[in-house]
Amino acid sequence: MNISPDRARSLRRAAVSLIAAAVLYQVVAWSGYFPAVLFPGIPVIARTLWRMSVNGTMLLHAAFTLYRVLVGFVMAVLLGLPLGTLMARFQPVERFFMPLVSALMPIPSFSLVPLFMLWFGIGNLTTILIVFYAATFPILFNTWSGVRAVNPLWLRAAGVMGANERALFWKVIIPGASPLIITGLRQAFLRSWIAVIGAEMLAASQWGLGWVIFDAEQFLQTNIMMASIVMIGVIGFLFERLVFGSIEHATVVRWGMVRQARQ
Amino acid sequence: MTEASVALGTMRSAERGGWPRLAAAGRTMFPFAVVGGIWEATAHAGVFPGKLFPPLETIAATFVRLTLSGILPHHAIATLLRLAAGFAIAAILGVGIGLAMGRSRRVEDYLLPLISILAPIPGLAYTPLFLLWFGPGNPTAVLLVGFVSSFAVIYNTWTGVKAVKEIWLRSAQAMGASDMHVFRHVILPGALPYILTGLRLGLAQAWRILVAVEMLASVPWGLGWMIFGAQQFLATDVMLAGVFVIAVIGLALEKLVFKRLEDFTVVRWGMMAR
Numbered sequence: 430m431n432i433s434p435d436r437a438r439s440l441r442r443a444a445v446s447l448i449a450a451a452v453l454y455q456v457v458a459w460s461g462y463f464p465a466v467l468f469p470g471i472p473v474i475a476r477t478l479w480r481m482s483v484n485g486t487m488l489l490h491a492a493f494t495l496y497r498v499l500v501g502f503v504m505a506v507l508l509g510l511p512l513g514t515l516m517a518r519f520q521p522v523e524r525f526f527m528p529l530v531s532a533l534m535p536i537p538s539f540s541l542v543p544l545f546m547l548w549f550g551i552g553n554l555t556t557i558l559i560v561f562y563a564a565t566f567p568i569l570f571n572t573w574s575g576v577r578a579v580n581p582l583w584l585r586a587a588g589v590m591g592a593n594e595r596a597l598f599w600k601v602i603i604p605g606a607s608p609l610i611i612t613g614l615r616q617a618f619l620r621s622w623i624a625v626i627g628a629e630m631l632a633a634s635q636w637g638l639g640w641v642i643f644d645a646e647q648f649l650q651t652n653i654m655m656a657s658i659v660m661i662g663v664i665g666f667l668f669e670r671l672v673f674g675s676i677e678h679a680t681v682v683r684w685g686m687v688r689q690a691r692q
Numbered sequence: 693m694t695e696a697s698v699a700l701g702t703m704r705s706a707e708r709g710g711w712p713r714l715a716a717a718g719r720t721m722f723p724f725a726v727v728g729g730i731w732e733a734t735a736h737a738g739v740f741p742g743k744l745f746p747p748l749e750t751i752a753a754t755f756v757r758l759t760l761s762g763i764l765p766h767h768a769i770a771t772l773l774r775l776a777a778g779f780a781i782a783a784i785l786g787v788g789i790g791l792a793m794g795r796s797r798r799v800e801d802y803l804l805p806l807i808s809i810l811a812p813i814p815g816l817a818y819t820p821l822f823l824l825w826f827g828p829g830n831p832t833a834v835l836l837v838g839f840v841s842s843f844a845v846i847y848n849t850w851t852g853v854k855a856v857k858e859i860w861l862r863s864a865q866a867m868g869a870s871d872m873h874v875f876r877h878v879i880l881p882g883a884l885p886y887i888l889t890g891l892r893l894g895l896a897q898a899w900r901i902l903v904a905v906e907m908l909a910s911v912p913w914g915l916g917w918m919i920f921g922a923q924q925f926l927a928t929d930v931m932l933a934g935v936f937v938i939a940v941i942g943l944a945l946e947k948l949v950f951k952r953l954e955d956f957t958v959v960r961w962g963m964m965a966r
Binding site for chain 1: 899
């Protein structure tokens with residue numbers, strides 16, 4: 430309890446800095462130094478966000494983006510988790526896939542967007558595949574290192590206590606590898622969230638948060654751009670905190686594998 | 693005879709030394725050969741139009757042609773210069789802000805909320821905004837890359853400074869080190885593994901984002917722009933040659949630049965095992 434005044438001061442300062450930033454922004458917007466079209470004030474942005482949420486367009490954009498992210502992400506999980514586990518458990522699999530993975534990993538997913546557009550056309554398929562590409566490697570790589578990092582002593586102890594292969598896998602290896610696997614899922618989601626916005630800017634039509642930003646630019650609708658950026662930030666933040674935070678709580682924190690993170 | 697046996701001996705040992713290496717190289721090449729074979733078979737089977745799915749020899753020929761004519765190197769150098777400029781901004785800003793936040797409670801309190809709001813927004817989302825504000829071309833690309841990649845540097849530097857053990861600081865002070873001295877000889881080396889991790893993450897992020905920014909910001913030269921331009925002409929071979937160069941540069945940045953830097957600093961100081 431003795432940190433309480435300290436914490437209060439931190440919060441006060443946080444509030445001061447956020448308000449100062451908002452006021453600064455608003456003053457620049459009012460000053461007319463930039464044309465109002467290019468630099469809309471905060472009320473304008475808020476009103477746009479409200480209007481687009483109420484009439485449903487913003488929600489539909491968000492729904493399309495989420496759909497693409499989730500499908501691509503689930504595909505990446507379905508490939509990355511088993512393959513990563515197999516690579517860590519069986520050397521021939523590792524020997525075959527590791528060189529390929531290390532060669533493909535440094536290719537930014539965006540560099541494939543134009544190619545995928547030619548191959549798969551404009552729309553959902555291209556964006557989903559880009560997300561899939563972006564998300565697969567963090568999952569694969571972290572699963573691989575997680576399973577490899579399982580303490581061999583645990584395996585032997587479980588073996589001695591008579592665990593069969595199946596029990597060993599589900600009760601020892603998977604929980605043991607889960608902190609790194611969850612880190613991988615988290616990284617993969619962050620990357621796919623970035624990837625989907627980029628892919629939508631280049632290769633989506635009509636719907637999607639990335640597409641609407643890019644489309645609004647053509648018409649100098651900076652307020653719509655700002656509103657969608659806010660939306661993108663909020664959804665990304667919610668996923669990171671709520672979804673992955675609670676997954677972490679339900680698994681590794683509860684099992685005592687990692688200590689609870691600050692904040 | 694002795695000479696012969698010596699020669700035989702060296703040959704044997706050379707063989708013995710050479711075999712595992714050769715086998716390892718073979719094992720590494722094997723998957724590529726398989727994937728390359730599948731690619732070739734698909735390309736020649738004519739399932740897809742040849743224009744959209746060129747065989748490897750076409751891609752290689754394009755790569756050689758573009759390299760010899762100097763077009764590909766020009767694009768690559770433009771991209772690398774942009775990367776260097778953007779990353780320099782991120783490194784200077786990021787390490788500066790991170791150190792300040794780690795050292796001063798006040799700076800931390802004021803800046804952390806702003807950073808935690810801005811950081812989770814994918815950098816690409818800002819691209820159209822930057823395009824409107826700064827116009828298409830280099831300034832937008834460099835500023836955006838710098839802005840986006842600075843967050844990883846800030847976070848890691850900040851964490852690194854906070855992770856420096858209190859007892860190191862106190863013992864240095866007890867031994868009469870000045871503030872400047874403590875900073876240069878205790879805090880900076882202590883935080884360096886984190887700072888390097890941050891720079892590494894920042895560079896990787898800068899690299900990923902730069903390719904996309906080049907596609908969107910219509911810069912005059914650059915690998916991203918080349919790929920995007922080639923798409924208009926259905927020049928799939930040019931696009932794939934571009935992707936290949938991007939992969940090679942990405943791998944080289946990771947393996948050569950940062951491995952070296954790490955070996956030279958934190959590994960040498962014994963702060964991190966190889």
